[in-house]
Amino acid sequence: MSDSSLSFISVDMCRRLIDIPQVVQRIEEVYRWEIEGDVVHLDPDALRILYSESSYKSHTKAVILPKLSVAGVRIVGYRVHEDGSGPSSPDSTRLVVLIDLNSGRPLAIVDEHYNYTLRTAASVGVAARYLSPAKPTLGLIGVGGVGRAVARIFSQILPLQKICITSRQPSSRQAFIEALEPELEVPIQAVESIEEVLECCNVVATATTTRENLIKWAQVRPGTLLCALGSNELEPEIYRRATKVLVDNWENTQAAHDMKPIIESQVFTREHLYAELGEVVTGRKTGRDGEDEVIVVRTEGMVSQDVALAHWVYEEAKRLQLHTVIAQ
Numbered sequence: 540m541s542d543s544s545l546s547f548i549s550v551d552m553c554r555r556l557i558d559i560p561q562v563v564q565r566i567e568e569v570y571r572w573e574i575e576g577d578v579v580h581l582d583p584d585a586l587r588i589l590y591s592e593s594s595y596k597s598h599t600k601a602v603i604l605p606k607l608s609v610a611g612v613r614i615v616g617y618r619v620h621e622d623g624s625g626p627s628s629p630d631s632t633r634l635v636v637l638i639d640l641n642s643g644r645p646l647a648i649v650d651e652h653y654n655y656t657l658r659t660a661a662s663v664g665v666a667a668r669y670l671s672p673a674k675p676t677l678g679l680i681g682v683g684g685v686g687r688a689v690a691r692i693f694s695q696i697l698p699l700q701k702i703c704i705t706s707r708q709p710s711s712r713q714a715f716i717e718a719l720e721p722e723l724e725v726p727i728q729a730v731e732s733i734e735e736v737l738e739c740c741n742v743v744a745t746a747t748t749t750r751e752n753l754i755k756w757a758q759v760r761p762g763t764l765l766c767a768l769g770s771n772e773l774e775p776e777i778y779r780r781a782t783k784v785l786v787d788n789w790e791n792t793q794a795a796h797d798m799k800p801i802i803e804s805q806v807f808t809r810e811h812l813y814a815e816l817g818e819v820v821t822g823r824k825t826g827r828d829g830e831d832e833v834i835v836v837r838t839e840g841m842v843s844q845d846v847a848l849a850h851w852v853y854e855e856a857k858r859l860q861l862h863t864v865i866a867q
Contacts, residue, residue: 541584541653542741542778543644543809543867544866544867545645545646545647545648545864545865545866545867546646546648546853546857546862546863546864546865547647547648547650547696547858547863547864547865548647548648548649548650548849548852548856548862548863549650549700549863550650550652550653550851552752552852552861552862552863553649553650553651553652553653553852554653554854555656555861556589556852556855556856556859557653557654557657557799557852559691559692559695560695561798561850562658562661562692563661563664563665563668563692563696563849564655564846565847565848566658566661566662566664566665566847566848567665567820567845568670568847569604569841569847570665570787570820570821571815571817571821572604573695573788573815573817573841574815574817574820574821574823575603575821575845576629576820577604578600578602578603578604578605578843579602579605579607579718580601580842580843581600581601581602581642581842584600584790584791584794585590585599585600585601586598586600586851593618593769594618594619594620594625595616595617595618595619595817596616596617596618596619596646597614597615597616597617597632598615599612599613599614599615600613600842601842601865602751602842602843602846603640604843604847604850606848607640607847607850608639608654609616609638609639609646609846609850610637610638610639610640610641610765610846611635611636611637611638611806611842611845611846611849611850612635612636612638613633613635613636613842613845613846614632614633614635614636615631615633616631616632617631617632618630618631619629625748626748627652627655627656627683627684627685627734629652631652631791633650633651633652633655634649634651634845635648635651635654635845635849636646636648636649636851637649637846637850637853646853647849647853647855647862648865649849649852651733651845651848651849654845654849655845655854656684656685656687656688657688657692657771657848658840658844658845658848659685659688659746659768659838659840660685660688660689660691660693660768661688661692662787662838662840662841662844663689663735663744663766663768663815663838663846664689664692664693664696665764665816665820666764666766666785666816666819666836666838667693667696667697667742667764668696668697669717669810669819669820670783670819670826670827670834670836671682671697671764671784671827671828672741672742672762672763672764672827672830673830674698674700674741675693675697675698675699675700675704675742675764676699676700676701676702676703676739676741676742677689677693677697677699677701677702677725677740677743677744678696678702678703678704678705678737678739678740678742678743679702679703679704679705679735679736679743679744679746680705680706680733680736680743680744680745680746680747680754680772681706681745681746681747681754681769682704682706682711682712682714682746683711683746685704685746685768686715686746686864687715687718687767687855688720689744689768690702690708690723690727690745691719691722691723691744693742693744694723694725697742699725699850700725701725701726701728701779701820702723702726702728702781703727703728703729703730703735703736703739703740704716704723704728704729704730704736705729705730705731705732705733705735705736706858709729710789712729713729713806715727715729716729718785721745721819730783733753733754733758734758734858735769736803737754737758737759737760737763737865738760739786740763741762741763741764742763742764742766743763743764743765743766743770744766744768745765745767745768745772745773746764746768746769747769747771747772748769749770749771749772750760750770750771751771751775752772752773752774752775753772754769754773754774754777755774755777756774756776756777756780756827758777758858759777759781759833761831761832761833762830762831762832762833762836763833763844764827764834764836765777765781765813765833765835766836767835767836767837767866768838770795770796770797773837775801775806775807775808775836777807777835778801778806778807778811778835778837779807779811780833781811781833781834781835781836782809782829782831782832782833782834782837783814783832783833783834784811784813784834784836784837785811785812785813785814785815785816785818785819785835785836785837786812786815786816786836786837786838786839787816787837787839787840787841788815788836788839788841789809789812789815791839791840791841792837795839798837801843816836816838846865
């Protein structure tokens with residue numbers, strides 16, 4: 540097989556090859572690279588387009604990872620439905636194009652539908668390693684693909700006492716339990732409301748498509764770790780009053796459509812921010828310093844992590860001779 544071949548890595552191949560503990564390890568590694576200046580980003584950070592006639596949105600991001608001798612271009616496209624869903628639809632476009640940094644030739648096209656959910660969950664999974672309270676109980680608000688990935692990842696990296704879930708539809712809760720109960724060695728309980736989740740859990744992850752605030756400051760108990768994976772999910776007051784707020788990347792957070800007005804209104808500013816997650820990973824900042832601390836983690840998503848994960852899967856597929864060659 541020629542070294543100049545171009546490969547395609549399918550979503551099924553990604554499911555087959557990815558080892559969840561290694562995902563967390565690799566995502567943590569990229570946090571370290573970001574803080575240490577070992578990542579080169581596109582400027583501006585993304586090329587975006589919105590076609591209002593069909594509610595179609597698309598963005599393209601690129602990054603260079605010198606540690607892997609690879610450049611990556613991530614292409615995302617989807618139609619936004621009335622309920623806010625669409626980004627994670629199987630019909631959406633989610634591709635990473637990998638390019639050899641030394642020769643400039645294309646290496647692979649990776650379907651990242653599965654990788655995306657794992658990366659999203661692992662980005663806060665890394666945070667939970669450093670910021671979780673003792674005897675963690677996981678609460679999930681939203682039980683779609685990302686919610687399931689959070690349950691899988693957190694159950695492997697934290698000594699979870701139980702998992703408590705809620706969602707808009709009882710049927711989605713039941714499907715979650717049927718899919719994950721045989722797989723996870725953690726009790727899973729479905730409840731009717733967000734309030735019930737907050738009352739019984741000290742690690743709470745929100746993974747929804749909501750356009751309204753789901754959690755208010757008055758509902759947050761001392762000692763809680765809140766991980767926001769979607770937009771609008773937390774009342775702005777939570778960002779202002781939490782003991783510590785951490786993000787994956789401050790520049791991305793500033794540009795997020797739900798965070799931009801909060802920052803511009805001075806409710807939450809750079810001065811309120813405790814750290815970027817890479818600062819905790821590298822030891823520049825401490826993690827949890829007290830059991831009563833309310834800690835918020837907000838992740839917007841980092842293309843460097845998407846590309847690193849895609850490259851790892853590509854290398855594994857090539858090593859095992861499982862990749863599909865689409866061009867020589």
